[in-house]
Structure formats: structure tokens, C-alpha cells
Amino acid sequence: MHDFTLKDISRRGFLKTTAGLGAGAALGAMLPSAPALAADKTLDMWWWGEQELPGLQAFVNSSIAGYKEATVKAMLQDTAVVISQFQTAAAAGNAPDIQYLWNGINHMESVWFGYLRELDGLVNADVVTASNPTRLSHFGGHVYRVGWYPLPMLWVYNKKLFEQAKLDPNAPPATWEALLDACEKLKSAGVEAIGGGIQDGYWSEWYISHALPQNLDSLGEAVELFIGDKDFRDPKYHEHWVKLEELKTRGFLNKDMSSLELYPGIDLVAAGKLGIGQTIGTRLPADLKTADGQLGIMTMPLYGKGKLAGVPLLDVQGLGISANAKDPKAAAAFLEYLHSPERLKAFWDATGWIPSNKNFDTSVIKNDTVRAMWEKWGLGQNISNVTNVMPGQFYERAAIPTGQQIVQGSMTGEQAGELAAQTAKEWRDFNPDLVEKYRKWAVDLSSPT
Amino acid sequence: MQARPDPSIFPRRGFTARFVQRRTMNASSRFTPYLYVLPLLALLAFVFGYPLVRIFEFSFKMVRGVDGPWIGLRNYELVLSQSLFWESVLHNLQLLLAIPAMIVISLLVSILLYERVAGWKVYRVIVFVPFVLAIPIIAVVMKRMFQFSGPVNEVLRWLGLDFMALDWIGSSDVALWTVMILIIWRESALGIILFLARLLSLDESLIEAARLEGASWWQRVWYIILPQMRGVIEFYAVVSVITMLSAVFAYVYVVGGGRGGPGTSTVVVEFYIFNALIRTSLPGIAAAASVLLFLVSVALIFPLFRARRLANEQEA
Structure with a gap:
């Protein structure tokens, strides 16, 4: 029998074989793959959040594994590119079907560029409402996000230090005068009264989120400050910075506040080294453990006269459907699936945190403080984070630096108002095309929530 | 004895044939070197040339997303009229003050090592370590050391030097100088190695x-x-000027809390560009500032190299 060797392959034979293999490969690529046969719809989902809520990756994985209506391909995004990566892909027509969206201007710009679909009539209205996408996801009467998980923003105080200063640990200060009195007593007891860490700037942002609304009747009024209909030089619009200056000049802020970052600053309260601070709900379960349960929560003490004064603050992270989505209904179905009762419980099991859904069974929350927080901040009346309506230019140039400079004593509250007004004008000069968009958005933001 | 070539291999040819061959060879030999470097030139044009052209183009547009309408010199007007931009430029210029310190420190240390003080080989490795480590790593460590309640101030207080225990990273008056200390410490390592190599x-x-x-x-x-x-020394000075103008972002980003802070006290032009591009969605503004930085860098560096060439010619 003749042994076949490479020498037996003629040029014609080689070309024939190659062409045959190529055609076979091309045909094979066109045939549906095995998983695709199981679920012929494929959805791409770009998401973020494992960075701030460990366990979210496990929830996403289990959701994808358990979903039978489509094959979902998820990609965890890097923090720095959540917005730019999506916008670049959308401009090129290659955006994923489902996109993670931070609140307010962080996704509204994509709405204005036409990169996101309105969800009205696409996602079940009951699901959208229960998920609380917040007023900041509305534009032109349409909603563009489904809420995913909430971020209650609150003030926290150390009960042990309150006792040490002869303050009632179960009655946190409710007014500005009461706060000053509490700070005085804490200081007299040798305790650093209030503050945290502002070196990375976020404390400054959070402070504005709590304080600026005290003199606002709606979040739309905040937008008017940027488009020039209202002015930060008006004392009521920079009173919050004057109040911060008061805390500084009276020596109530912790001495290392300017050189500490946000989270190490919050750690001081949990560790019993600082009386009062700002925090975020997702930290509360762990901080309560650190402080042996000796932490109390409160809204910012009142000084303002606006309708939003004293209303708990709740930011919500969300998901939306891109304009490039090939099958928007399939994408909408997956978002609805994430809000099914079984998935809401899975969310809690995976993350130890509450999903953004008013129908979530809160009986699974064992800690009383955490449950009380959710009932007040999540289920009661709440407002969104006002810094989410700030243009990025204002946020970087005014919102962050003003707080830092007041805390280090190099700027007054009034000067902060001056800088804010100047920066708002600068933003209008740099972005004449966005001013009208903001003006239209203010209408949605001023509607009753 | 060397063998002579076989004449049959090199037959004699006529004048016309030789002329055509020479013309052909001249033409091809003239282009041959360019053909060899063409792929590399094409690659360089793609990697550096194309982005540069696009940056110039973007600087004349109001870019939203990936493109936008032509607006002439408006971006340049806005950048040049913004106080933050000039503040950033001033901070870059202040950082140039670090260069003489870097040169003096590098010279002193390298000469001491050259004198072969006991253990000089070990010291040589130790002084170069900062340059090997990534900037964010050493910046994070230094940031912790320079916190108001950090080790540096603790030591100063322990020594009774309370007046020197400053808010190194939390005060607008001091933060840029802290960045400068960090830059001097790390970048001097390169100077030491360069100078020591020359000394040896x-x-x-x-x-x-x-x-x-x-x-x-x-x-x-x-x-x-x-x-x-x-x-x-001149080479190191030129490299350091380039560093101070366009390669200090990592230092500023980490020490300034990712914000160029406190306030805007550590914002440099690179950070201004980063903020415009990434955080405030203004690619046109970022492009205009980049073009300005590019032109200024070129304007500064070329005279330095020219001065060096003239000096070399004089020496020769």
C-alpha cells in the first residue's frame, strides 16, 4: 500500500483543500453556536458597582446563569471610563444593549446625545416606579433608567462620645443651634466634634448634597443657579458655605480633616475618635459592627427655609437601554427580571445590601438601625443628590475646591458664593449648547416627585 | 595565491546596456533606503502624526461625543481667558524651581559615590530604587507620611519642632511644595545614575x-x-524641563487627592487637560490646552538643544 506523504500533495490539490477548509470554516461561523441555540437572543451589558458594593459581581453572575430568555454577556467597567466608554461606543453604533448609569447629569448627557432609549412603554411601568430611578432620570416627560441599588446619604454620630459629652445618644441635634451646642459640648469633653476627611474632595460634595437643598424648593431651582436664572451670590444660595465656615471658625472641625480622605474620615466616627460625620448607607452595616452598634443616624440639622430642608437624601444607581440595542424588548425583559422577587432576595443574599425596589421584603434586614434607615430614607419621602445636576465643570471648579478652602480657612462662605457664581457663568460660556438642555431639564426636575 | 574570477561569468557588455543598467541602479538605489524606512515612517505617522493632527483639528471644534462643529479660535479664547488655566501654568513654572535642586543633589551624591565611600555599590542601588518604583506607589506612601497626623509630623513634634509640623498635603500654601519634594526625591535618582555613569x-x-x-x-x-x-548635566536639565512641563501628572494626581487640591493649589496643565477631557466632557478645550502645551514645550526645548549644539561646536 502506498504511504501518503507531503510530497504527494500537488499545488492544485493544496489549493482545493485550502479552499474547502476555508468555505467550511465560513459556513460554520454562520451557523448558530450551541449556546445560541439554547437562547437565540444575545444581550450585551456593561456595568459597574462591584467597586462600591462587593458581591454585585456574584449577583450579576447568578442572574445571567439563571436567565433563560437570552444569553447575557456582561462586562465590568473601570471607574474612570464608565461614561466615556459608553459614549464612544454609542457614537460608533456599538454600544451595549444595557448600560450601567450613574444618576443625573452622569447619564443625562447621553440622553441629550441620543444614546439612550426612553423606557416608557418598554419596561413595565410598575417596575420602573418601584425601582425609584429618581426625578433626575426624567427628561422631556420620559424616564431613562431603572433603579438598581440605592445609596442613602446620611449623617452619623457616635453614641458613646455623645454620652461622654453628656448629650442624649438617642436625640441627635435637629436644628443648627442644637448642632452648635452639641459640638461645643463634645469639644469641651475633649472630643473632636464634627468633620471627616476632605482631601479627595468628596466630603465637600456630600456636604453640598445635604446643605444646599435646605434653601431650595425643588432640584429644578438648583439647575436655575447654573443656567443663570438664579445667583449663588444671593445669601440663601451660599448660606450652606457660611455654615461650614462657622464650624471651622468655632474650632469644631477635626484638625486633620484637610489631609484625610473621605473614608478614613468616616472611620474616625466608627472608631470613636470623632463625634459627628457624613456617611453613606452602604457603609452602615460594617460601621455598626466596628462601633459595637453605638452609631446613630440623622439628617442634617435644619437651618434653611426651603421645601427640601430636612428631606432624607437618597441617590440611586441604575441601568438603562442604549439606542443601539438590537432588541430593546429583550433588554427590557432582562431589567424586569432583575426586579423579580426572587432576584431581589438574591441581591440581598449576594451583597448584604438592599436592592432599589419598594417591594423588597425588609423583614430580611436584621439590624434595627439599617432597617430604620431604609424605612426613612428609602421608603419615605426622599430627594436625589443635588450634586448630580451639577455640570462637571462646576463640580470640579467650585463644588469641590470651595469646601476644601473653607475647611483649611483660606476662603469664606461669601467668597465661595462668588466663586460659584463666576464658575456657573464660565460653564455657560464654555457650553452655550447645553444651557437650553439644562433649562428644559429644570422643568422635569421641578415637577412634583 | 588569490584565484582570478572566471571571465565567462562576467561577460563584457556594450555601452547602451551599461548606461541603462547604471540609470536603473541609480534610480532604484536612490529610493531603496526610503523604501526600507517607509514601514517605520508609516507606523510613526500613524502612532504620533495622526493623533497630533486630530488634536489640532479638535482644538478648533466644539466637540460633543466624538465630533462637533467648527468654531475657529473660540476654544483658545476660552482657555486663555480662564484663570484656572493660568494658575495651572504658574504651578508648572513653580515646579521648574525643583530642577536646580535636583541637579545639585544628583551631583553631590554621584560625586560622593564616585569617591567610593564605604558601601558605595549598595548606596548606588538604594538611591536608584525610587526611580524604579511606580510613581503612584511612592506618591501614596509619601502622602500617608505627610498627613497632618502622619509620621513626618509625629517625628517633628517629638523633636520639639512643632512649628515645622505643617499640613503638608492639606494646605493650599504648602501642597505644591510637598509635590516638589516628592519630585526632587524621585527624579534625582535618574540624575545620580546618569552623572555616576559619566563620572566612571x-x-x-x-x-x-x-x-x-x-x-x-x-x-x-x-x-x-x-x-x-x-x-x-545639560541633557539632564533638558529632560527635567520636559518632565516638569508635561510629565508630573501622576505626582499631582495622587498627592492632590485626584483633584489637584486642596482647592486648585496643585493643578498643573496636564491635570487641566485631564479634567477637561475626562471629567467635564470638553474634548475641544482639552485639545486646545494640549496644543498650547505642545507648542510651549517645543519652543522651550529647541533653543536648549540649539544652545547645546553651539556649545559642542565651540568645544570642537
């Missing part, structure tokens, strides 16, 4: 002769060593 290549007999003639240490350094190191 010097003719030691000259220095030995000076020593025998009774020249002091300072005289040997000033009259023998430094003149021979002029070239490498």
Missing part, C-alpha cells in the same frame, strides 16, 4: 594628577570634574 568614564589620571599637585576636593570638582560633565 572619566580619565582618572587627570584627577589623580590634580590631587598630586595639591588641588583640594572642591578644586578637583570645580576645575576637573564638572567641566567634563557639562554635556550630561
Whole structure:
């Protein structure tokens, strides 16, 4: 029998074989793959959040594994590119079907560029409402996000230090005068009264989120400050910075506040080294453990006269459907699936945190403080984070630096108002095309929530 | 004996054939070198040229997303009229003050190592370590050390030097100087290695002769060593100028809390560009500032190289 060797392959034979293999490969690529046969719809989902809520990756994985209506391909995004990566892909027509969206201007710009679909009539209205996408996801009467998980923003105080200063640990200060009195007593007891860490700037942002609304009747009024209909030089619009200056000049802020970052600053309260601070709900379960349960929560003490004064603050992270989505209904179905009762419980099991859904069974929350927080901040009346309506230019140039400079004593509250007004004008000069968009958005933001 | 070539291999040809062959060879030999470097040129044009052209183009547009309408010089007007931009420029210029310190420190340390103090090889490795480590790593460590309640201030307070325990990273008056300290510490390592390499290549007999003639240490350094190191010092100075103008982002980003803070006290032009592009969605503004930085860098660096060339010519 003749042994076949490479020498037996003629040029014609080689070309024939190659062409045959190529055609076979091309045909094979066109045939549906095995998983695709199981679920012929494929959805791409770009998401973020494992960075701030460990366990979210496990929830996403289990959701994808358990979903039978489509094959979902998820990609965890890097923090720095959540917005730019999506916008670049959308401009090129290659955006994923489902996109993670931070609140307010962080996704509204994509709405204005036409990169996101309105969800009205696409996602079940009951699901959208229960998920609380917040007023900041509305534009032109349409909603563009489904809420995913909430971020209650609150003030926290150390009960042990309150006792040490002869303050009632179960009655946190409710007014500005009461706060000053509490700070005085804490200081007299040798305790650093209030503050945290502002070196990375976020404390400054959070402070504005709590304080600026005290003199606002709606979040739309905040937008008017940027488009020039209202002015930060008006004392009521920079009173919050004057109040911060008061805390500084009276020596109530912790001495290392300017050189500490946000989270190490919050750690001081949990560790019993600082009386009062700002925090975020997702930290509360762990901080309560650190402080042996000796932490109390409160809204910012009142000084303002606006309708939003004293209303708990709740930011919500969300998901939306891109304009490039090939099958928007399939994408909408997956978002609805994430809000099914079984998935809401899975969310809690995976993350130890509450999903953004008013129908979530809160009986699974064992800690009383955490449950009380959710009932007040999540289920009661709440407002969104006002810094989410700030243009990025204002946020970087005014919102962050003003707080830092007041805390280090190099700027007054009034000067902060001056800088804010100047920066708002600068933003209008740099972005004449966005001013009208903001003006239209203010209408949605001023509607009753 | 060398073998002669077989004449049959090189047949004689006529004039026309030789002329055509020479013309053909001349034409092809003229283009051949360019053909060899063409792929590399194309690659360079793609990697550097294309982005540069796009940046210039973007600087004349109001870019939203990936493109936008042509608006002439408006972006330049906005950038040049913004106080933050000029503040950033001033901070870059302030950082240039670090260069003389870096040169002096590098020279002193490298000469001491050259003198072969006991354990000099170990010291050589130690002083170069900062340059090997990534900037964010050393910046994070230094940031912790310079916190108001950090180790540096703790030591100062322990020594009774409370007046020196400053808010190194939390005060607008001090933060840029803290960045400068960090830059001097890390970037001097490169200077030390460059200078030491040059020192080790010097003719030691000259220095030995000076020593025998009774020249002091300072005289040997000033009259023998430094003149021979002029070239490498100039090179290091040029590299440092480029660094201070366009390669300090990582230092500023980490020490300034990712914000160029406190306030805007550590914002440099690179950070201004980063903020415009990434955080405030203004690619046109970022492009205009980048073009300005590019032009200023070129305007500064070319005279430096020209001065160096003239000096070389004079020496020759």
C-alpha cells in the first residue's frame, strides 16, 4: 500500500483543500453556536458597582446563569471610563444593549446625545416606579433608567462620645443651634466634634448634597443657579458655605480633616475618635459592627427655609437601554427580571445590601438601625443628590475646591458664593449648547416627585 | 595565491546596456533606503502624526461625543481667558524651581559615590530604587507620611519642632511644595545614575594628577570634574524641563487627592487637560490646552538643544 506523504500533495490539490477548509470554516461561523441555540437572543451589558458594593459581581453572575430568555454577556467597567466608554461606543453604533448609569447629569448627557432609549412603554411601568430611578432620570416627560441599588446619604454620630459629652445618644441635634451646642459640648469633653476627611474632595460634595437643598424648593431651582436664572451670590444660595465656615471658625472641625480622605474620615466616627460625620448607607452595616452598634443616624440639622430642608437624601444607581440595542424588548425583559422577587432576595443574599425596589421584603434586614434607615430614607419621602445636576465643570471648579478652602480657612462662605457664581457663568460660556438642555431639564426636575 | 574570477561569468557588455543598467541602479538605489524606512515612517505617522493632527483639528471644534462643529479660535479664547488655566501654568513654572535642586543633589551624591565611600555599590542601588518604583506607589506612601497626623509630623513634634509640623498635603500654601519634594526625591535618582555613569568614564589620571599637585576636593570638582560633565548635566536639565512641563501628572494626581487640591493649589496643565477631557466632557478645550502645551514645550526645548549644539561646536 502506498504511504501518503507531503510530497504527494500537488499545488492544485493544496489549493482545493485550502479552499474547502476555508468555505467550511465560513459556513460554520454562520451557523448558530450551541449556546445560541439554547437562547437565540444575545444581550450585551456593561456595568459597574462591584467597586462600591462587593458581591454585585456574584449577583450579576447568578442572574445571567439563571436567565433563560437570552444569553447575557456582561462586562465590568473601570471607574474612570464608565461614561466615556459608553459614549464612544454609542457614537460608533456599538454600544451595549444595557448600560450601567450613574444618576443625573452622569447619564443625562447621553440622553441629550441620543444614546439612550426612553423606557416608557418598554419596561413595565410598575417596575420602573418601584425601582425609584429618581426625578433626575426624567427628561422631556420620559424616564431613562431603572433603579438598581440605592445609596442613602446620611449623617452619623457616635453614641458613646455623645454620652461622654453628656448629650442624649438617642436625640441627635435637629436644628443648627442644637448642632452648635452639641459640638461645643463634645469639644469641651475633649472630643473632636464634627468633620471627616476632605482631601479627595468628596466630603465637600456630600456636604453640598445635604446643605444646599435646605434653601431650595425643588432640584429644578438648583439647575436655575447654573443656567443663570438664579445667583449663588444671593445669601440663601451660599448660606450652606457660611455654615461650614462657622464650624471651622468655632474650632469644631477635626484638625486633620484637610489631609484625610473621605473614608478614613468616616472611620474616625466608627472608631470613636470623632463625634459627628457624613456617611453613606452602604457603609452602615460594617460601621455598626466596628462601633459595637453605638452609631446613630440623622439628617442634617435644619437651618434653611426651603421645601427640601430636612428631606432624607437618597441617590440611586441604575441601568438603562442604549439606542443601539438590537432588541430593546429583550433588554427590557432582562431589567424586569432583575426586579423579580426572587432576584431581589438574591441581591440581598449576594451583597448584604438592599436592592432599589419598594417591594423588597425588609423583614430580611436584621439590624434595627439599617432597617430604620431604609424605612426613612428609602421608603419615605426622599430627594436625589443635588450634586448630580451639577455640570462637571462646576463640580470640579467650585463644588469641590470651595469646601476644601473653607475647611483649611483660606476662603469664606461669601467668597465661595462668588466663586460659584463666576464658575456657573464660565460653564455657560464654555457650553452655550447645553444651557437650553439644562433649562428644559429644570422643568422635569421641578415637577412634583 | 588569490584565484582570478572566471571571465565567462562576467561577460563584457556594450555601452547602451551599461548606461541603462547604471540609470536603473541609480534610480532604484536612490529610493531603496526610503523604501526600507517607509514601514517605520508609516507606523510613526500613524502612532504620533495622526493623533497630533486630530488634536489640532479638535482644538478648533466644539466637540460633543466624538465630533462637533467648527468654531475657529473660540476654544483658545476660552482657555486663555480662564484663570484656572493660568494658575495651572504658574504651578508648572513653580515646579521648574525643583530642577536646580535636583541637579545639585544628583551631583553631590554621584560625586560622593564616585569617591567610593564605604558601601558605595549598595548606596548606588538604594538611591536608584525610587526611580524604579511606580510613581503612584511612592506618591501614596509619601502622602500617608505627610498627613497632618502622619509620621513626618509625629517625628517633628517629638523633636520639639512643632512649628515645622505643617499640613503638608492639606494646605493650599504648602501642597505644591510637598509635590516638589516628592519630585526632587524621585527624579534625582535618574540624575545620580546618569552623572555616576559619566563620572566612571572619566580619565582618572587627570584627577589623580590634580590631587598630586595639591588641588583640594572642591578644586578637583570645580576645575576637573564638572567641566567634563557639562554635556550630561545639560541633557539632564533638558529632560527635567520636559518632565516638569508635561510629565508630573501622576505626582499631582495622587498627592492632590485626584483633584489637584486642596482647592486648585496643585493643578498643573496636564491635570487641566485631564479634567477637561475626562471629567467635564470638553474634548475641544482639552485639545486646545494640549496644543498650547505642545507648542510651549517645543519652543522651550529647541533653543536648549540649539544652545547645546553651539556649545559642542565651540568645544570642537
